[in-house]
Amino acid sequence: MTSIDLNADLGEGFGRWRLTDDEQLLSVVTSANVACGFHAGDAVTMRRVCELAAGRGVRIGAQVSYRDLAGFGRRAMDVPPAELAAEVAYQIGALEVFARAAGTRVAYVKPHGALYNRVVHDEEQAGAVVDGVVLADASLPVLGLPGSRLLEVAGKAGLPVVAEAFADRAYTEEGTLVPRGREGAVVSDPEAVVERSVGLARDGAVSTRSGATVAVRARSLCLHGDTPGAVDLARRVRARLEASGVVVEAFA
Numbered sequence: 001m002t003s004i005d006l007n008a009d010l011g012e013g014f015g016r017w018r019l020t021d022d023e024q025l026l027s028v029v030t031s032a033n034v035a036c037g038f039h040a041g042d043a044v045t046m047r048r049v050c051e052l053a054a055g056r057g058v059r060i061g062a063q064v065s066y067r068d069l070a071g072f073g074r075r076a077m078d079v080p081p082a083e084l085a086a087e088v089a090y091q092i093g094a095l096e097v098f099a100r101a102a103g104t105r106v107a108y109v110k111p112h113g114a115l116y117n118r119v120v121h122d123e124e125q126a127g128a129v130v131d132g133v134v135l136a137d138a139s140l141p142v143l144g145l146p147g148s149r150l151l152e153v154a155g156k157a158g159l160p161v162v163a164e165a166f167a168d169r170a171y172t173e174e175g176t177l178v179p180r181g182r183e184g185a186v187v188s189d190p191e192a193v194v195e196r197s198v199g200l201a202r203d204g205a206v207s208t209r210s211g212a213t214v215a216v217r218a219r220s221l222c223l224h225g226d227t228p229g230a231v232d233l234a235r236r237v238r239a240r241l242e243a244s245g246v247v248v249e250a251f252a
Contacts, residue, residue, distance in 0.1 A: 003247035004201040005220040006238060007031040007143070007164070009063055009112070011049040012040035012072075012226060020225035022049050028234040029223065030250040031059045033110050033143075036091035039065035039073025047098040054102035059250050061143065062092045064129070065112035073113035074180065081128035088132025092140070108162065109133050110143035111150070119150040120176060126150040130157050141251075146217055147175060162251050165218035167197040167237065168227065171208050175216055184209055190233050197221060197237045201246045219251045 010026070011034045012019040019040065026032060032053045035041030053060050065073035067087060079087070088109075096106045111119055111129060119126040126149040133140050134157060141160035144150040151161040168187045170178040178185040187193055200206055204217045223234045238248055 002202055002245065003249050004218075004241065005030050005162075005251040006223055006234070006248055007033055007061065007110070007220050008223045008225045008230075008234065009033045009035065010053075010225055011035045011045045013045050014040055014042055014069065018045075021231050022225075023052055024231040025223075025225050025234055026052050026056050026058050028231070028238050029058060030248060031061055031108070031220065033061045033063035033112075033222075034095055035063050035112070036065075036095050038067045038087065038091055039063075039069065039071075039112050043094075043098075046095055047101065050095070050098040050102040050104070054099070054104045059107040060095070060099050060104060061108040061110050062095045062106050063110050063112045064088045064091045064132070065115050068114070071114075073115065076114050076118070079125075079128075081124055081131070084125065084128040085131035085135060088129050089135040092133065092136035096136070106137070106140065108141040108143055109136075110164070116144070117177070117179070120145050120148040123149045123153065126153045130154050130159065133159060143220060145176065162220055163218045164220045164222055165200045165206070165216045166222050166224075167200060167206075168193045168224055168233075171206050171214055171216065173208050173210065173212055173214060175214050178209065186227075190229070190236065193233060194236050194240045198240055198244050198246070201241055202244060 006029045066077045142154040146163040
């Protein structure tokens with residue numbers, strides 16, 4: 001029986017400003033990527049989201065990033081490996097405090113934004129992320145793009161790896177994401193996102209911008225929480241998946 005984990009980026013606010021509808025999205029997803037204060041999020045937000053997630057039985061993941069609040073973690077940065085490793089461990093540790101206080105634990109790690117894209121190809125930065133995860137907890141799974149350097153390096157280090165797909169992002173023929181700065185990088189048509197979700201979960205494939213089909217074998221599907229109508233779209237995706245015979249559950 002086909003199954004898929006649904007994850008979303010949550011806690012992406014700061015102070016009085018909120019970007020994601022955390023409470024509503026937590027009624028749909030099975031895994032929550034919680035911002036750890038470097039690209040978004042703060043102590044109060046992290047604590048609140050951890051409490052909400054724990055109350056709904058949603059697993060908590062640390063969404064680690066470059067230190068870039070002003071750029072929402074989406075600006076390219078060059079961070080020395082030792083510094084990046086320490087900052088990754090720091091973010092995981094900060095979130096772990098609030099997860100434990102809510103009666104649960106940080107269950108996985110996922111890079112965000114520019115760091116996520118960088119570690120697809122950059123082995124040095126991927127190694128730094130893995131070093132940071134190992135420093136924090138060498139048993140934590142790592143989410144990333146199939147075929148990425150991150151998952152390769154994490155696997156060699158003995159960390160569990162989880163391949164991830166995106167229904168609302170355009171793919172290249174190589175199976176990588178089209179950079180956000182390029183036209184058509186984000187799929188905005190809700191029905192197209194829903195159909196792509198089913199194709200990714202059931203068939204392990206997705207259409208590229210050129211119309212070709214590329215294999216994307218993933219155990220988790222990301223639903224972006226910062227897009228207009230994110231909650232309604234997430235509900236539609238989950239409903240269509242379940243109607244198509246796909247079991248929606250957290251990855252093992």
